[in-house]
Amino acid sequence: MPYRAPLSDFSFLLDMVGFAEVAATERFAESTPDTVTAILAEAGRLCEATLAPLNRAGDKHPARLENGVVRTSPGFAEGYRAIADGGWVGMSARTEFGGMGLPISLATCVNDMMGSACLALQLNPLMTQGQIEALEHHASDALKSLYIPKLVSGEWCGTMNLTEPQAGSDVGAVRARAEDRGDGTYAISGQKIYISWGDNDFSGNVCHLVLARLPDGPEGTKGISLFMVPKLIPDADGKPGARNALHVVSLEHKMGLHGSPTAVMQYDGAQGWLVGQPHNGMAAMFTMMNNARLGVGMQGVAVAEAAFQQALGYAMERRQGKTPFGSGAIVDHADVRRMLAQMKAEVFSARAIGLACAVAIDMGRATGSAEWQARAALLTPIAKAYGTDIGCEVAHLGVQVHGGMGFIEETGAAQFSRDVRVTAIYEGTNGIQAMDLVGRKMMDRGEAAYRLCDEMQAAAELARAAHPDLAGAVWTAAEALREATEALIGLQMNDRFAGAVPYLRAFARVLGGHFHLKAALADPARLPLAAFAIKRLLPDYGPLLVQARAGAEGLYALTPEALSA
Amino acid sequence: MPYRAPLSDFSFLLDMVGFAEVAATERFAESTPDTVTAILAEAGRLCEATLAPLNRAGDKHPARLENGVVRTSPGFAEGYRAIADGGWVGMSARTEFGGMGLPISLATCVNDMMGSACLALQLNPLMTQGQIEALEHHASDALKSLYIPKLVSGEWCGTMNLTEPQAGSDVGAVRARAEDRGDGTYAISGQKIYISWGDNDFSGNVCHLVLARLPDGPEGTKGISLFMVPKLIPDADGKPGARNALHVVSLEHKMGLHGSPTAVMQYDGAQGWLVGQPHNGMAAMFTMMNNARLGVGMQGVAVAEAAFQQALGYAMERRQGKTPFGSGAIVDHADVRRMLAQMKAEVFSARAIGLACAVAIDMGRATGSAEWQARAALLTPIAKAYGTDIGCEVAHLGVQVHGGMGFIEETGAAQFSRDVRVTAIYEGTNGIQAMDLVGRKMMDRGEAAYRLCDEMQAAAELARAAHPDLAGAVWTAAEALREATEALIGLQMNDRFAGAVPYLRAFARVLGGHFHLKAALADPARLPLAAFAIKRLLPDYGPLLVQARAGAEGLYALTPEALSA
Numbered sequence A, B: 001m002p003y004r005a006p007l008s009d010f011s012f013l014l015d016m017v018g019f020a021e022v023a024a025t026e027r028f029a030e031s032t033p034d035t036v037t038a039i040l041a042e043a044g045r046l047c048e049a050t051l052a053p054l055n056r057a058g059d060k061h062p063a064r065l066e067n068g069v070v071r072t073s074p075g076f077a078e079g080y081r082a083i084a085d086g087g088w089v090g091m092s093a094r095t096e097f098g099g100m101g102l103p104i105s106l107a108t109c110v111n112d113m114m115g116s117a118c119l120a121l122q123l124n125p126l127m128t129q130g131q132i133e134a135l136e137h138h139a140s141d142a143l144k145s146l147y148i149p150k151l152v153s154g155e156w157c158g159t160m161n162l163t164e165p166q167a168g169s170d171v172g173a174v175r176a177r178a179e180d181r182g183d184g185t186y187a188i189s190g191q192k193i194y195i196s197w198g199d200n201d202f203s204g205n206v207c208h209l210v211l212a213r214l215p216d217g218p219e220g221t222k223g224i225s226l227f228m229v230p231k232l233i234p235d236a237d238g239k240p241g242a243r244n245a246l247h248v249v250s251l252e253h254k255m256g257l258h259g260s261p262t263a264v265m266q267y268d269g270a271q272g273w274l275v276g277q278p279h280n281g282m283a284a285m286f287t288m289m290n291n292a293r294l295g296v297g298m299q300g301v302a303v304a305e306a307a308f309q310q311a312l313g314y315a316m317e318r319r320q321g322k323t324p325f326g327s328g329a330i331v332d333h334a335d336v337r338r339m340l341a342q343m344k345a346e347v348f349s350a351r352a353i354g355l356a357c358a359v360a361i362d363m364g365r366a367t368g369s370a371e372w373q374a375r376a377a378l379l380t381p382i383a384k385a386y387g388t389d390i391g392c393e394v395a396h397l398g399v400q401v402h403g404g405m406g407f408i409e410e411t412g413a414a415q416f417s418r419d420v421r422v423t424a425i426y427e428g429t430n431g432i433q434a435m436d437l438v439g440r441k442m443m444d445r446g447e448a449a450y451r452l453c454d455e456m457q458a459a460a461e462l463a464r465a466a467h468p469d470l471a472g473a474v475w476t477a478a479e480a481l482r483e484a485t486e487a488l489i490g491l492q493m494n495d496r497f498a499g500a501v502p503y504l505r506a507f508a509r510v511l512g513g514h515f516h517l518k519a520a521l522a523d524p525a526r527l528p529l530a531a532f533a534i535k536r537l538l539p540d541y542g543p544l545l546v547q548a549r550a551g552a553e554g555l556y557a558l559t560p561e562a563l564s565a
Helices: A007-014 A019-023 A033-060 A078-086 A104-118 A120-140 A141-153 A283-317 A334-367 A369-401 A412-426 A430-438 A447-463 A466-490 A493-496 A500-522 A526-547 A561-565 B005-016 B019-021 B033-058 B075-084 B102-119 B119-138 B141-153 B281-317 B334-365 B368-399 B412-424 B430-440 B447-463 B467-488 B491-500 B500-522 B522-550 B562-563
Strands: A065-068 A069-070 A156-161 A178-182 A186-195 A205-213 A224-230 A232-234 A241-243 A245-251 A262-275 B065-067 B069-071 B158-160 B177-180 B186-196 B204-214 B224-231 B232-234 B241-245 B246-250 B262-275
Touching: A007 A019, A007 A033, A007 A104, A007 A186, A007 A334, A007 A500, A019 A033, A033 A078, A033 A104, A033 A120, A033 A412, A033 B019, A033 B204, A065 A245, A078 A120, A078 B467, A104 A120, A104 A178, A104 A283, A104 A334, A104 B412, A120 A141, A120 A186, A120 A205, A120 A224, A120 A262, A120 A283, A120 A412, A141 A205, A141 B005, A156 A186, A156 A283, A178 A232, A178 A262, A186 A205, A205 A262, A205 A283, A224 A232, A224 A283, A224 B224, A224 B500, A241 B241, A262 B102, A283 A334, A283 A369, A283 B562, A334 A369, A334 A466, A334 A500, A334 B430, A334 B491, A334 B500, A334 B562, A369 A412, A369 A430, A369 A447, A369 A493, A369 A500, A412 B412, A430 A493, A430 A500, A430 B334, A447 A466, A447 A500, A466 A500, A466 A526, A493 B065, A493 B334, A500 A526, A526 B522, A526 B562, A561 B281, A561 B334, A561 B522, B005 B102, B005 B334, B019 B033, B019 B065, B019 B334, B019 B368, B033 B075, B033 B102, B033 B119, B033 B412, B065 B246, B075 B119, B102 B119, B102 B281, B119 B141, B119 B158, B119 B186, B119 B262, B119 B281, B119 B412, B141 B158, B141 B204, B158 B186, B158 B281, B177 B204, B186 B204, B186 B224, B204 B262, B204 B281, B224 B232, B224 B281, B281 B334, B281 B368, B281 B412, B334 B500, B334 B522, B368 B412, B368 B430, B368 B447, B368 B500, B447 B467, B447 B500, B467 B500, B467 B522, B491 B500, B500 B522
Parallel strands: A156 A205, A178 A205, B158 B204
Antiparallel strands: A065 A069, A178 A186, A186 A262, A205 A224, A224 A262, A232 A241, A245 A262, B065 B069, B177 B186, B186 B262, B204 B224, B224 B262, B232 B241, B246 B262
16 A cells, blocks of 8 residues: 555645745745645655655664664665755755755645655654754854755754663753863763664764763753764864764664664764853753654654555455445445544644644744744644654554554554654653643643634634534533633642643644534535544543543552552 | 562452352352462462563564474473463363363463463463363364363363454355365365464474365355364374374564464365364354453453553652652652553453453353353453453553653563554454444343443442442443443444444443442552542543444545545
């Protein structure tokens, strides 16, 4: 079942989430409808024809470490070259350094397609995009002009080096050290783990952004600085020269995403350049992470899309048992149809949320509007956690639709399920996302959330004449979300944390209902899916909000001793 | 984190689900409390000390086919021998053939422990147990006395051969042929797929129960007969002799359960013996499948238990970030505690449902009571589907608790998630289970279901004084389940099928709430977990029952073309 880029979905969704506003800004004035169509079509061709055929090979022939050199999966070098040559690595980078300067909204669609086609390879440019953005915002002009053009062109690749064995979710526990070499550079030492694409055999250099602590850096996150530490040290002309004092210690043996080498990196006094201010590395890292969080959320959506397409194709061909309407293909069994409907409805909701987040990012950047920025900040953890949760769930359903064949690796259904699993973990586990949502993102006392509730209710009012039941359900759900948000804001932080994950899920459910309703209003052909989503999936918000508001006490009543009993 | 057999949970649960009634019957009079304790402790030791250490090796060194011979994973032969020598293969077989004659309730506990320790190996005796039971009920005396003692002792192993490429969920499509050889035996020809433990290198023989069609067998399930087709044909003394005309074509490359060889089997006029009446093979197969369905449901529970134990162990050791109570171990973060609580609560619910089903089977057999038999029939698909669904969900949460380490294979968390995945598919997918529940199991017009609702409400009344809120919630949920059952029975069959999976899940949720309430009443130490389950998980039944009652029309409004758009 070859992957087919869902181009019409992207057009429809971009329209629905207000991309026209983005295109109307001066910064993104070049994103005319014709340009958008051409860009998506071109990326779609690349994904269908060049990247999707690589996906199985990445799984069957994992990247490996040979004599200190990472050997990538068959075809990945050519696939990467095609991505780079198409300009897709730097599509949202600023034009002054050779980027296309496209809105994040469009880059998000392209990343979505690349992730459906071959997640393991797509992760490589996704990391580089995050690095470019961090450098654009925080690096010195000298670093910018040396590194960004090479990253944008895809000649060099970028990585993020945050995690250490004792510093995972708690980035503040980083121990890697940086010492001033007295020549404007720093000597970086320490071990980093879980470094996605820590090395490869197809780019001219690998540029590591590394979090490390200067000797006078205070404990915790406020003592961490960010450094550019290239694998090969560029000479005066920017040509990769001497090898830096860093190396790949080992690659992890993972549940999935085998085509993406996940490295343990060792730095032994490697030469590094400070990015941003001393002790202020977290600020730059957050720039990179926010971008990456939306990107990872869309990885979940991407795999869900691919898993859905494959399951639907299988269900339309596989004949088994007597179906109520006599086609004999299992897609006509009610329960199979139910699973496929759920898969499609979830993909639609999660993609709409991700693109709405992307539009908010673009609007925030193009206009400087604090309101848009707050919306982007609010939607980012939802897009990340919900996108990757449904990535796991939809891939799980995809296996189920295949029956016994789903458990056999040759179909690829199992691979989707294994590959996508990490997306709910990396770039901040989904628990961390939810805590971000109810913590940092509610420091506005819920203002951004209430504004969204207002909008959803206003949209429901507009839809009420055409679809009274569906509109009523969405309106009521938005009201319940508002009340739960008020209740949550009244709680102590740890009580909020206790309900954070269900709250985030409920928020996504309500947003999903809202977007499905908008879709049905805009296009009657989308009514059956919208009705399915609103009547059968949306009601989940009720029990989820019960959990969201339940507080921490009941959890701590269940002591570790009681859990162990 | 070594596996620890949850012996006190088994004692508590057996007590709670009415095992005393089983032990009070004449048939199971030997199951005195002391015997039960001794048996569970002995099985627990085997699982902890001998089987659990094999689990990783099964994953890392899959069974493989070498020159037509299946080579099993390192240590599996010794592990199997220990199971057989302990008498655990034949623990519920009748004593006249050497079995222990134990109730299914106890066998279920032992299988649960073996499944936690090493699911891939446990599947082997589980298959043999099903075969023994089919033979006990349907085989001729000659076949019984030849095969059952060898199967009970573990000298020989048994398999089930149902599936063919075109006949999966639709067993009636079986094409394998059987022809009368004129000597009281039959020549069996055809290909069978997904044959768990289709061969091994540690048992003296492998006995295949094969579904095939006699020349005069009508189409569909009513033309299928069952045959015993041994790998080695026993001579007059019952010693394995000449090789039969059957062989393993290949082993599947699966997502998990690598230690269990899943074979494609080829039969080329292999000599077989009819089991039961001609064309009546499905009756015998259903005997085997009902046993196996509860067994598979408990496989889900078993893996969930193991995944929970490992995640809890990790969470109590791993330090990360500042925790509200300062221990620093992540178990004290509210969201981690929430995940662990959910894992434990689900394991408890699913295990209680499985054991309640086992008690009903035992009572049905010991007393011949139609009421108990109806209860067993009703609970079997719920035990199978819910047990394996929570197997997948709990293993998923187990990975999540591990964070990045969860995605790395060396922790074993990922293996649980991969291994358990197939349990939601084999022995009838969970969709098939749900259709069985709302179809065949409601042919009594809901009588068995209403009786359960009555019981749950009566128990809630008993608990009301001590725990008014919890009891009220369970009572109301049982009432909603009753109403939904009435509504479902009023629907056309395909409308029932459309809501079958959510209905089954809701049924399990309500049963889970009921059992947690009973537990809290019996043992105050169990109140915190019960409160968690009833306040935070039980409310799911609301939206689930909405879906259950929604019918098929909305699903078919979403055409394959609309899904493909």
